[in-house]
Structure formats: C-alpha cells, structure tokens
Amino acid sequence: MSALARDHVTDAFAHAANDDYINGGSCNRTKYSYVDNNPLTLTDPTGFDDVITEVTGIRTAGASLQLVFGGNTTTYTSFGMTTDVTGNPNFGGDGSGGSGSGASAASNTGAGSNSDSAPTPNPPSQNETPQGNQNPSSGSGPLDLLGKIWNLPNTVIGLVYGSIGYAVGWAMYETGLQAQAPGITIGNNAIQFTDNPFVAGGLTIGNVEIFGGGGGPGVLGGDNNLMGLHEMQHTFQGQLLGPLYLPSNLLGGAAGSVMGGSWHAPQTWNEVGPKMHPPQPWWW
Amino acid sequence: MNQLKCVRLSLLVLAALAACSSRLQLLLFNNSGDPVNVQLERKTMLIAAGQSAQFDYPGPNERWTLHISIGRCEIEYVVPSSLEHVPTRPYDVPLKAQLERDLSIFLLPAEAKTITDVGSLRSLQVEGFPLEAKSRTCR
Numbered sequence: 030m031s032a033l034a035r036d037h038v039t040d041a042f043a044h045a046a047n048d049d050y051i052n053g054g055s056c057n058r059t060k061y062s063y064v065d066n067n068p069l070t071l072t073d074p075t076g077f078d079d080v081i082t083e084v085t086g087i088r089t090a091g092a093s094l095q096l097v098f099g100g101n102t103t104t105y106t107s108f109g110m111t112t113d114v115t116g117n118p119n120f121g122g123d124g125s126g127g128s129g130s131g132a133s134a135a136s137n138t139g140a141g142s143n144s145d146s147a148p149t150p151n152p153p154s155q156n157e158t159p160q161g162n163q164n165p166s167s168g169s170g171p172l173d174l175l176g177k178i179w180n181l182p183n184t185v186i187g188l189v190y191g192s193i194g195y196a197v198g199w200a201m202y203e204t205g206l207q208a209q210a211p212g213i214t215i216g217n218n219a220i221q222f223t224d225n226p227f228v229a230g231g232l233t234i235g236n237v238e239i240f241g242g243g244g245g246p247g248v249l250g251g252d253n254n255l256m257g258l259h260e261m262q263h264t265f266q267g268q269l270l271g272p273l274y275l276p277s278n279l280l281g282g283a284a285g286s287v288m289g290g291s292w293h294a295p296q297t298w299n300e301v302g303p304k305m306h307p308p309q310p311w312w313w
Numbered sequence: 314m315n316q317l318k319c320v321r322l323s324l325l326v327l328a329a330l331a332a333c334s335s336r337l338q339l340l341l342f343n344n345s346g347d348p349v350n351v352q353l354e355r356k357t358m359l360i361a362a363g364q365s366a367q368f369d370y371p372g373p374n375e376r377w378t379l380h381i382s383i384g385r386c387e388i389e390y391v392v393p394s395s396l397e398h399v400p401t402r403p404y405d406v407p408l409k410a411q412l413e414r415d416l417s418i419f420l421l422p423a424e425a426k427t428i429t430d431v432g433s434l435r436s437l438q439v440e441g442f443p444l445e446a447k448s449r450t451c452r
Contacts, residue, residue, distance in 0.1 A: 208355065230335035242336070248372035249337040251404045253396035259334050292333075293404035303334075304404065306397045 176268025180235045183267050183274055187220075187237025194225035194239065201226055217246055217261035231256045233263035234275070251293070252304040262303035265310040337370040337396075338407035342421065344428045345383060345412050352380040363428060367407055378447070381412070386451040388416060393440040400437070410442070418444040 177184070191213075198211035202224075209224040219238040229242035231250070238260040240246065246257025267274040278299050285297030293300055301312040343349050343360040351358045353368055354375065360366045371379050371392050379390040399408070402423035409421035411431060419431040420442040431443075 228333065230333040232333045243369050243372075244334070244336045245372065245374075248374075249370055249394070249396060250334045251337050251407075252334070253337065253399055253401065253408075256334055256336070291403070291405055300404075304401075306401070 173268070176265075177236055179269075179271035180264070180267040180274070182235070182272050184235030184237055186275075187234030187239065190227070190234060191220070191222035191225065191237050191239045194227040194241070195222055198224055198226045198241075214246075217257040218264045219261065221246055221257070231260050233260045233267065235267050236264050238264070252308075254304065254306065254308045258308050259303045262308050262310045263299065266299055266302075269310070336372075338367050339370040339379075340365055340367045340407040340409045341418070342409070342411040342425075342428050344431075345414055345416065347383050349412060350382045352382065370408060379418075379444075383416075384451075386449055388446045388450075389448045390418060390444045391447045392444065393442075396440050398439045410444075413443075416446050416449075418442070 195211045195213065198207055201207035202210045207224065207226060211225060212223040214221045214223065217238060219233065219236045222237070222239045223241075223245055225239045225241035227241065228239045228244070230244040231238060231240045231246075233239075238246070238257070240248075240256065240260075244250070244256050246255065246260075248256050250256040250259050252259060266277075270277055281297040281299045282292045285292055285294035285300070288294065288296045291297075293304075295301065298312075302309045305312065341351065341360065342365040343362055346362055348362055349360045351360060351366065351368060358366050358368060371377050373394075377392050377394050379392055381388050381390075396408070399420065400423070402408075406423050409423065409425050411419050411421050411425075411429060413419060413431060419434055420437050420439070421429050421431075421434065422437060
C-alpha cells in the first residue's frame, strides 16, 4: 500500500509508515530520482519514464483494457487511443501525470484496486493548478492522427467559437466585467479555452474544449468527474464520428430531453460513457 | 446589431449541439443549530439554522477549501478533489451534505430533501467524509 498524508501545518506530504512504494521509491524525489538516482547507467529519453514499471493488475471496463501499475491506471480504448488516468487528477499538465508521484499516490491505491472497500481520503495535491490536465498519450498512433483529421471540421468550428469567446472575454476582463482572464492551454487531448463568457460549464467541439461559468478542466463536474476528463471523452467521440459528432449530440440530447426530461438523461448516448467512473468515450 | 444577434444565436445553437457539462454543485443543509455564513469567491451566503443553500463545490481556484463562519468563528474544510466513489446520482442533482452541531459535514443521499439523521448514514461516508474542520479561528 502506498499512501500519502498531508500535514496541513507544514503543507507537506509525508508517507505512511507502511509505505511499500515500488522500487523503494520515496517522496523525497531528487534530481535523478526518475532514474533511481543512477543517471550514468539509466536513461529516460522520453521524460515520461518513472520508477514505477511493474504491472500489478489488468482489468476490463467496457471495451477498454486497463493496466494497473503502481498506483496508476492506463486505459487502452478502441481506435488505438490510450489515456493515462491516475487515481487522482494530475494538475500539473506537465507530463508528470501517471507517475504516481506527489498526491496522486493517495487514491492511486484505490484506483489501482478492484476492491469495493472505502477508498483512502485524498487530500488535494500540493502541486495543484487550475489546469487539471491529464496526460493523454493519445496522439502517438496513426489511427489517432486519422481521427484528429476526421474530426478537423469540428475542431475548426471549436477554434472559431473558442477564439470569439477568448477575444470577448479579454475585453470583458479588461473592462472589469469578468473576474478571470481567459486562457488557452493544451491538455486532455484538446486545445482548451478557459473562462469563456459564452459557455456555462464545459463543452467540446472537435479537439477543442471550452470552459466558462466557473467550470474548468480541474473542476469537478456534476458527474463527480473532472470536467477536463469528461470533455476529453467527447474529443475521442469526435475522432470516431467526425462530422457526425454534432448531429449525434443533437439527436442524443433530443432523445434525452424527450424521454428522460433532461439533456443529461441516460438516453443521451454521447454522455453515458463520459459520466462513468472512470470516464470513457462509450458505455460499452 | 442584427449581425450581433445572429452571432449570439449561432453560438447558442452550437453550445446546444455540442452539449454542456456543468460544474458540481453542493447543497449544504445546516443542522448546526446556528446561522452559518458560507464564504464564496465573491459573496457570502447565509444559511439559517435548519435551512439549506446551494453553491459551487470548491475547486482548485479555491484550493479545494470551503470557508464557513458561525458566530465569531471561521472554519475551513478541505473538500475531496476526487469523488469517484461517491454514489452516482442524476446529473442535475447536486451533491448533498449536512453540517452537524459538532461542525462535521456528512454526505447525504441524493434523495434527501430536508435535515436528515446522519447516524444511519455511516456507510455513505466515503472520500474523506464526514469532513472535519481543517482549521478554526475564533475572534
């Protein structure tokens, strides 16, 4: 079991006494801890390697295959796309996600376990930033690239939508009509526009995610998932459906509204998978 | 002017087409016996004893911290940044919780509509619930 506790007085994390971090890893990560403090004999050309390499569990979730290593779960979905999902959100968005470092370890144990026991409470990360970006390794496969090309018409619409909001948002921010300055980041398999005045929550058009009205990639949504993770599943849907994505949303939303009384009713098929725990593109 | 209307309408249609997800809401019932002020980003919300109020669940911008004040005391809670083990509920239903007399905050079931006896809700308490005060400052 690997667990982290946060001392709110020192604002630092401390390992529990029974910590058996793989490879004897430690919270006291040093400059070369990513190569077990042996930089002369070990290399990390991608920068994504870590001391945690041992696969400790395999499970399926719908059409996805999940490999559990250390406290991390890597989900292999269809169409050659993979998504690294840590038990806790990776707020860094700097490629360190999925490493099991920092606060992730607290609920990584729960994420990497198939048991139904109550999870360890997870204190917020010391390294949290509002980005809430996951570290998707999508983009590495040719099918993923084809998906993004297939999704390009939607992405163009999303970029136009996001850019208009970005410009208007800045004007509103400069004149004091908006508290937060709009931003643009890359993460969750998308270009992300934040604090967009035309969006109340989060939406995805192509490989573009737009947040506003207090929503953001690192904020929890109504489905208890991080909004960035939820929206990322819609980017994968777009990569499959391409130009059919928006009509699918419209039909699904209409079905949910008519049959379930809400756009987010269970009948809205595009929303079922993203609302699952962990979120995934589709429900099967 | 017509162009602006057209652009606005187009954006709204697009938003509907693309579907929105919304920020998690917290509906807090006050069973502390005293009126409570919840300090939000830009305003303070009063919850009378026995009443409830709904507001945004704190996020990274708030450092996952809920600030309330009762009488002369200011109390901070660190809320969980992951709720994946909390039972799912209809999307539009807020997360429900109840502030008790001992200042702990218990999760309530989605169907709760009023102050609830939390003694029978122990099994529902996951992800760090019931929340205990992280700090308490009294003047």
